Amino acid sequence: MNTHTTTQPPIPSHFNPAKVGEVWRVPYQQRAVEAEIWAKQQNISPVALDKTRICLLLIDVQNTFCIPEFELFVGGKSGTGAVDDNQRLCEFIYRNLGVITTIVPTLDTHTATQIFHPIFWVNAAGEHPTPAATNITPADIDQGIWKVNPAVANSITHGDYELLEKHAYHYVKQLSQDGKYPLTVWPYHSMLGGIGHALVSSVEEAIFFHSIARQSQTQFELKGENPLTENYSILRPEVLISFDQQPLAQKNTKLIKQLLEFDAVIIGGQAKSHCVAWTIDDLLTEIQQIDSNLANKIYLLEDCTSPVVVPGVVDYTEQANATFARFAEAGMHIIKSTEILTNWLT
Numbered sequence: 001m002n003t004h005t006t007t008q009p010p011i012p013s014h015f016n017p018a019k020v021g022e023v024w025r026v027p028y029q030q031r032a033v034e035a036e037i038w039a040k041q042q043n044i045s046p047v048a049l050d051k052t053r054i055c056l057l058l059i060d061v062q063n064t065f066c067i068p069e070f071e072l073f074v075g076g077k078s079g080t081g082a083v084d085d086n087q088r089l090c091e092f093i094y095r096n097l098g099v100i101t102t103i104v105p106t107l108d109t110h111t112a113t114q115i116f117h118p119i120f121w122v123n124a125a126g127e128h129p130t131p132a133a134t135n136i137t138p139a140d141i142d143q144g145i146w147k148v149n150p151a152v153a154n155s156i157t158h159g160d161y162e163l164l165e166k167h168a169y170h171y172v173k174q175l176s177q178d179g180k181y182p183l184t185v186w187p188y189h190s191m192l193g194g195i196g197h198a199l200v201s202s203v204e205e206a207i208f209f210h211s212i213a214r215q216s217q218t219q220f221e222l223k224g225e226n227p228l229t230e231n232y233s234i235l236r237p238e239v240l241i242s243f244d245q246q247p248l249a250q251k252n253t254k255l256i257k258q259l260l261e262f263d264a265v266i267i268g269g270q271a272k273s274h275c276v277a278w279t280i281d282d283l284l285t286e287i288q289q290i291d292s293n294l295a296n297k298i299y300l301l302e303d304c305t306s307p308v309v310v311p312g313v314v315d316y317t318e319q320a321n322a323t324f325a326r327f328a329e330a331g332m333h334i335i336k337s338t339e340i341l342t343n344w345l346t
Contacts, residue, residue: 008095008340009042009094009095009096009097009098010042011091011094011095012034012038012094012209014031014034014205015090015091015094015202015205015206016202017087017090017091019201019202020083020086020087020090020200020202020203021067021068021080021083022067022201023063023067023195023198023200023201024201025201026201026204026205026208028208031205031208031209031212032208032212034209035208035209035210035212035213036212036213038097038209038213039097039212039213039214042097042098043098044097044098044213044214045098045214046214046215046216047101047102047214047215047216048215050101052263052264053101053102053261053262053263053264054099054100054101054102054262054263054264054265054266054341055100055101055102055103055104055258055259055262055264055265055266056093056100056102056103056104056266056268057104057106057234057259057265057266057267057268057269057279058089058103058104058105058106058203058207058267058268058269059106059234059267059268059269059270059275059276059279059305060106060107060108060190060269060270060271060275061086061089061105061199061200061203061268061269061270062107062108062190062196062197062198062199062200063195063196063197063198063199063200064108064189064190064191064196064197065082065108065189065190065270065271066082066083066085066086066200066203066270067082067083067200068080068083070189070196071187071188071189071190071196072132072186072187072189074270074271074306074307074308075306075309076272076306076307076309076317077306077307077309077315077317078306079311081306081307081309082270082306084306085268085270085303085304085305085306086200086202086203086304087202088301088303088304088337088338089203089206089268089301089304089337090202090203090205090206091337092268092301092304092337092338093203093206093207093209093210094206094209095341096341097209097210097213097214098214099341099342100210100214100266101214101216101262102216102217102218102219102262103207103210103211103216103218103219104218104219104220104221104255105199105203105207105218105219105220105221106220106221106222106223106234106269106275106279107190107197107199107220107221107222107223108189108190108197108223108224108231108275109190109192109197109222109223109224109225110188110189110190110191110192110197110224110225111191111192111225111227112188112191113152113155113156113227114224114226114227114228115168115171115183115227115228115229115230116183116184116185116186116230117131117185117186117188118130118131118185118187118188119149119152120148120149120152120168120185121136121146121147121148121149121185122146122147122148122149123145123146123147124144128149129146129185130185131185131186131187131188132184132185132186132187132310133313134146134184134185135181135182135183135184135185136172136182136183136185137172137176137182137183138169138172138173138176141168141169141172147165148161148164148165148168152164155227156227156228166243166244167228167242167243167248168228169243170239170242170243171183171228171229171239171248174239174241175238175239178238178239180238183230184230190224192225221234221252221255223237223252226248226249228242228248228249229248229249231249232274232275232278232279233275233278233279233281233282234252234255234275234279235251235252235255235256235279235282235283235286236249236250236251236252236282237249237250256283256286259283260286260287260290260294262297263297264297264298264299265283265297265298265299266299266300266301266341267279267280267298267299267300267301268300268301268304268305268337269304269305270305270306271305271306271307271308271316271320272305272306272307272316272320272324273307273308273316273317273319273320273323274308274316276305277320277323277324280298280300280323280327280332281323281327283298284298284327284330284332287330288330292330292331293331295327295330295331295332296331296332296333298327298331298332298333299332299333299335300324300327300328300332300333300334300335301335301336301337302324302334302335302336303336303337303338304337307319307320307321
């Protein structure tokens with residue numbers, strides 16, 4: 001870790017770039033055997049011996065966001081954004097097996113009856129909002145355009161519809177007051193137990209290979225289970241306090257503390273304009289409350305993340321780029337996956 005390297009380590013022969021955009025079963029036992037052999041051949045030591053501890057934080061690299069034809073595929077400007085990002089990400093992991101200490105994949109995790117899914121809301125005719133094309137504001141609720149679906153109160157507030165209405169109105173109003181995106185009604189996505197919730201197969205394989213080669217437990221972090229708040233960032237939900245000033249949800253203080261104890265944190269994943277940006281922004285907020293110099297140990301993989309772009313509807317490219325520029329101004333490093341990792345950190 002203390003010497004500059006001019007050549008990149010090889011990539012294991014099992015990696016097939018053509019399969020990154022597909023869903024398939026990882027042959028765990030076969031890869032485990034190969035990973036142990038690979039570690040010996042490449043002189044890769046266990047993470048217990050690492051003097052410099054590097055975390056790779058991967059935001060929502062799941063089928064739901066990263067596989068074409070899935071619910072919220074992040075195509076970016078090119079239309080193939082997340083697939084291209086994940087090819088580079090896999091290569092980055094394999095080239096840096098001996099350097100990355102811990103991989104932390106986040107998993108957006110949802111069930112059907114949540115505040116941002118169509119079933120939660122109805123109009124006067126009893127129809128649900130059109131997902132991805134509907135935002136709900138306090139004015140919409142005041143004018144009766146949308147109201148909470150009375151039937152879902154049974155699942156969320158033990159049948160107390162008035163309580164659920166108060167929760168929902170407070171939530172939508174709080175988003176507006178905090179200057180956040182209005183409540184977006186999303187398609188059903190990242191459904192717990194479903195294929196969309198799973199990591200992209202090629203990335204899962206690379207992470208598993210790392211865990212065996214380096215004898216390092218992968219640390220999975222779930223977010224988004226709370227039915228009454230969105231959770232773009234892995235570090236905190238959108239709203240923390242309910243209408244009655246009681247805790248609605250909590251920050252992930254354990255992960256925040258853990259990330260700031262690493263010597264470097266490298267971040268990639270999807271989408272650059274949403275969950276990646278929110279996570280980094282929350283991390284920066286925590287850093288600035290402790291020591292702004294800590295921003296210097298955060299590295300953003302700009303070629304392993306893409307913004308949300310729906311041609312003819314929305315394009316968050318400029319906002320995402322501006323947000324990343326702000327992170328760089330705060331001291332974070334924007335780098336490419338093809339750069340030699342040891343050169344960044346020495």
